[in-house]
Amino acid sequence: xxxRDEFEGKSNNRNKTKNRKFRNLxxxxxxxxxxxxxxxxxxxxxxxxxxxxxxxxxxxxxxGDTKDNTxxxxxxxxxxxxxxxxxxxxxxxxxxKISDLIAEADKLAxxxxxxxxxxxxxxxxxxxxxxxxxxxxxxxYEATKQTLDPLGAYDSVDEINHIFFHTLVADPKKAxxxxxxxxxxxxxxxxxxxxxxxxxxxxxxGYVIVSIHDVAKKVKGEDGKxxxxxxxxxxxxxxxxxxxxxxDVCYYNYMTGDGFATRIVIDENGxxxxxxxMDDGTVSVGDYDMVPILxxxxxxxxxxxxxxxxxxVALTGYEGSMGYRTNDxxxxxxxxxxxxxxxxxxxxxxxxxxxASHSYGHRDMGKATYNFTKKDTDRWxxxxxxxxxSTDIYIFPFGIDMETTMGHYSSDKFKYLKQSGFDYFCGxxxxxxxxxxxxxxxxxxxxxxGQAMLQFPERLADxxxxxxxVDKTRPALK
Numbered sequence: 001x002x003x004r005d006e007f008e009g010k011s012n013n014r015n016k017t018k019n020r021k022f023r024n025l026x027x028x029x030x031x032x033x034x035x036x037x038x039x040x041x042x043x044x045x046x047x048x049x050x051x052x053x054x055x056x057x058x059x060x061x062x063x064g065d066t067k068d069n070t071x072x073x074x075x076x077x078x079x080x081x082x083x084x085x086x087x088x089x090x091x092x093x094x095x096x097k098i099s100d101l102i103a104e105a106d107k108l109a110x111x112x113x114x115x116x117x118x119x120x121x122x123x124x125x126x127x128x129x130x131x132x133x134x135x136x137x138x139x140x141y142e143a144t145k146q147t148l149d150p151l152g153a154y155d156s157v158d159e160i161n162h163i164f165f166h167t168l169v170a171d172p173k174k175a176x177x178x179x180x181x182x183x184x185x186x187x188x189x190x191x192x193x194x195x196x197x198x199x200x201x202x203x204x205x206g207y208v209i210v211s212i213h214d215v216a217k218k219v220k221g222e223d224g225k226x227x228x229x230x231x232x233x234x235x236x237x238x239x240x241x242x243x244x245x246x247x248d249v250c251y252y253n254y255m256t257g258d259g260f261a262t263r264i265v266i267d268e269n270g271x272x273x274x275x276x277x278m279d280d281g282t283v284s285v286g287d288y289d290m291v292p293i294l295x296x297x298x299x300x301x302x303x304x305x306x307x308x309x310x311x312x313v314a315l316t317g318y319e320g321s322m323g324y325r326t327n328d329x330x331x332x333x334x335x336x337x338x339x340x341x342x343x344x345x346x347x348x349x350x351x352x353x354x355x356a357s358h359s360y361g362h363r364d365m366g367k368a369t370y371n372f373t374k375k376d377t378d379r380w381x382x383x384x385x386x387x388x389x390s391t392d393i394y395i396f397p398f399g400i401d402m403e404t405t406m407g408h409y410s411s412d413k414f415k416y417l418k419q420s421g422f423d424y425f426c427g428x429x430x431x432x433x434x435x436x437x438x439x440x441x442x443x444x445x446x447x448x449x450g451q452a453m454l455q456f457p458e459r460l461a462d463x464x465x466x467x468x469x470v471d472k473t474r475p476a477l478k
Contacts, residue, residue, distance in 0.1 A: 098124070102137050110302040112148075112208070112235060114141045145234070152235030153206065157215055161207075161432050161463070162243040162445040164395075167251065168192050170276055170288045171259030172473040181258060183478050187451045191471040192293065198448060199297050201464035202242070203304050210241040211309040211354065212393065212424055215434070216441040227438040228423070233306065245312035245426070245445065246290045247358055247395065251323035261288035263323020264344055271295060272348050275323075295351065310351060314358035314395040317384040327383060338387060345388040356393035357385070357422065365413070366400040373402070373413040377420050392423040399428025399445065408437060430459050450474060 101124060105117040118141050121134050128134045154160065169175040169191040176182050190198075214231045221227060233241050251263050261274035267285050272295060276288040287293045290311065298305045313322075320326040322344060324337035331337065345355065359365060360380040365373065385391065394417055396402065402413050402425075409425075417425075418440065429444035446452075452459060454477050457466050 098131060098133060102133065105137060105141070107302060109141055109144070111305055111307055112303070113307045114145045116307075117141050147236065148234040149237045150232050150234060152208070152233065152239035152241060153237060154240060157230045157434055157436070159432060160210075160215055160241050160243065160434070162212070162245065162426065162443050163448050163463075164245045164247060164428075164445045165190050165195065165290055165448055166247050167249065167255065167260050168195050168289050168293070169259055170261060172471060174257065174259030176473065176475050177258075181254065182475070185258070185450075186475060186477055188447075188449050190449055190453075191474065192288070194453070194469050194471050194474075195290065195293060196297070197469045198464055199294070199304075201468070203297075203301055205240070205464075206238050207240045207242050207304075207463075208235060208306050209244055209298075209304060209309050209311070210306040211352075212243050212312065212426075212441075212443065213354075214241070214306060214309065215243060215443070216424075216436045218423070228436050228441050230436055235306070241306065243312070243443070243445075244294075244310075245314055245356065245395065247314045248316060248362070249289075249291075249313045249322055250316055250319050252319050261323075264289075264291060264348075266344055266347050267292075270347065272344070272351055272353065291348070291353070305352070308352040310353045312354045312356050312393060312395070313348070314356040314393075315384050315388065316358045316362045316397075317360040317380050318362065321384050321387060326387060341387045349389070354393065355388045355391045356395045356424075356426075357381075357391060358395050359397050360384070362397040364398060364400050365396050365402045366404070368402070368413070370412045370416065374416050377417060381420060390421060392421055393426070394422040394424065395426045395445075396428075399447070401425070401427040401442075409440065409442075414440075430456070450477065 101121060105120045108114075108117040108120065118138050121138050121141075122128055124131075124134060128138075151157065151160075166188050169185060169189050172191050175185045175189065175191075210231075210233055214233050216228050217231050218226050219229050235241060249264070251261060256262075261276045262283075263275050265273055265275050265285060267273040271292070273285050273292040274288040275283050275285055278284050287296055291313070294311060298310070315321050317327060320328070320337070321341050324341050325331050326334070326337050326341055328334060348355075357377070357380050360376045360383070363372070363376065368376070402417075403409055403411055423439070424441045424443065427442075427444050428447060430446060431444075432446070433444040435442040446459075448460065448463075453466055453470055454474075460466060
């Protein structure tokens with residue numbers, strides 16, 4: 001019995017020892033597990049946030065080396081792709097440059113300026129011959145040049161028309177309302193619809209606007225002296241050059257409220273335009289007179305203008321210029337108006353327009369004395385010429401020439417005008433007529449107004465079909 005108790009005691013001791021060892025083992029394993037978990041957390045969660053730029057573990061260095069190798073490969077591929085993309089970009093830019101260049105050159109060619117179109121293509125650079133499309137463009141312009149004739153359909157500058165208008169009627173109901181001014185408007189004005197119909201028919205018949213300086217130009221001879229010679233206007237054989245001008249572009253006070261534009265302006269697109277006061281008192285900018293209407297027509301029909309030529313704007317001075325009262329020093333906007341006219345004139349010249357003196361006071365220059373001519377000319381140069389710039393064109397008021405001679409001008413009035421810079425002198429006649437002298441050019445103009453259309457329709461039959469021109473709202477002449 002005693003042995004059994006001893007055995008059972010030993011057995012219990014062994015079990016206790018075994019249980020203690022097992023418990024200790026569990027404790028050790030738990031500690032190791034905590035250490036592993038803590039180390040893992042440190043390596044994964046904490047170390048990356050603090051180890052950038054510091055000392056890295058071997059594993060991190062290995063990882064970094066692998067990342068660097070991957071970046072190097074990626075970078076190499078990216079550079080190759082960038083190079084390809086750069087080449088594609090340069091190719092597209094070159095194609096666009098060529099396309100834009102040809103479009104601009106084609107526009108010049110439409111205006112018969114083939115030499116300038118060729119020069120523009122060649123401005124691409126010496127390597128322009130590397131591009132077949134540019135070679136073909138130049139060859140096409142050169143080939144077309146060979147088909148042109150001097151003066152186009154005409155044999156002589158004597159056949160060239162110079163047509164002219166006064167301010168166009170924008171609202172016939174107001175201009176022809178039966179008051180004391182209506183009959184004058186009916187005689188000497190043309191409506192916008194009539195003007196548009198005239199231009200369309202003339203375009204359809206092959207007419208092309210040229211500058212008066214294309215018709216006759218100043219050249220220097222071998223002796224060093226200058227003289228005027230007839231121009232060499234190169235046009236297709238079916239085209240007919242003509243000059244166009246407009247008188248009294250001043251928008252006089254007496255025209256207020258009668259359906260006319262009020263002044264010339266430069267619109268938001270930088271183009272010469274006009275303002276008009278509407279029935280509700282608002283001011284509208286648009287095609288209310290010859291300048292912007294012709295701009296619009298030529299934009300739609302660029303072959304209606306020879307090398308960018310537009311028209312001649314003839315100005316008096318006694319009520320200012322182009323709708324601005326630059327003659328009135330008492331006006332609160334006097335200084336501002338002068339600067340505005342200067343800016344408008346500059347822009348108009350850039351768009352191909354020319355200016356002429358129509359005298360200062362719009363008097364009969366045939367009857368005018370030398371002293372009056374001198375005083376009137378000096379005042380125009382001072383008050384108008386100083387704003388619009390120098391001009392060599394003089395358009396006689398009422399179309400009345402300062403001399404009736406068919407020979408060479410010889411009066412003191414001519415000598416003073418010549419001394420003042422005027423070389424082109426324009427009167428009025430029913431047919432084209434021109435004199436090209438060594439020291440000046442004399443050219444008549446044909447009026448296209450109500451009187452010509454209603455009283456002398458046969459005179460205009462060569463230009464257009466009047467039955468499709470005359471405004472139905474125009475009353476009979478009185």
